[in-house]
Amino acid sequence: MIVAFDADDTLWHNEDKFQETHREFEALLAPWAEAAAVEEQLTSVQRTNLPRYGFGAKSFMLSMMETALDISDHEAPPETLREIIRLGQAILDRPTQLLEGVPEVLASLSNFTLMMITKGDLYAQLSSIEKSGLADHFWRIDVVAHKDAATYAEVLERHDVPIERFVMVGNSVKSDVLPVLELGGRSVHVPYHVTWTLETAEDDHGQEFPTLERLADLPELLESWS
Numbered sequence: 001m002i003v004a005f006d007a008d009d010t011l012w013h014n015e016d017k018f019q020e021t022h023r024e025f026e027a028l029l030a031p032w033a034e035a036a037a038v039e040e041q042l043t044s045v046q047r048t049n050l051p052r053y054g055f056g057a058k059s060f061m062l063s064m065m066e067t068a069l070d071i072s073d074h075e076a077p078p079e080t081l082r083e084i085i086r087l088g089q090a091i092l093d094r095p096t097q098l099l100e101g102v103p104e105v106l107a108s109l110s111n112f113t114l115m116m117i118t119k120g121d122l123y124a125q126l127s128s129i130e131k132s133g134l135a136d137h138f139w140r141i142d143v144v145a146h147k148d149a150a151t152y153a154e155v156l157e158r159h160d161v162p163i164e165r166f167v168m169v170g171n172s173v174k175s176d177v178l179p180v181l182e183l184g185g186r187s188v189h190v191p192y193h194v195t196w197t198l199e200t201a202e203d204d205h206g207q208e209f210p211t212l213e214r215l216a217d218l219p220e221l222l223e224s225w226s
């Protein structure tokens, strides 16, 4: 069995820092608008920019800048824009903080072939992977721009992995679970305590898949499948 892991919010913390930055950004724009209005505009700007910039902190910085100009009707001073740059850089500079028990779980899965499939900004992701110290656990590591069925199919074909033997493990129903089920593979959902608005799966997807409370429960589940 080939077991692939998502990285952000599956192996290491990510969204918590973004959420914290949202709160700081709202406070920064408080002279011009209520927090809810700032959040609504930021989400709208990010949705529009996603196809342009892709995922990650650099894209987030650009969307915060644009939102600040929108919300303040171009009155936001250079100091505000400087502070937005600082907020984005603080996300990029944060050390990779592993989720609890991750190295132990990966070490206990040495009977399986492990992959990492993570999406986002290539440079930032490679940097996080290096800082994580986890790279040696994985047979293959792929950084992709999107996580849809076509992308998974391409990655599996490139590494000659049959879908029947493939299991994807991740925190996102939309990106890690549903596309792999669509291809006929298996997925395991391990939720993180917060999910980004644009990463939330909409509607009842009518699919069944195992959800684990902790990654530490994964080895037992995989043993039962093999």
Ligand SMILES: [Mg+2]
Pocket (backbone or CB within 6 Å): 006, 007, 008, 009, 010, 170, 171, 172
């Ligand atoms: Mg994730």
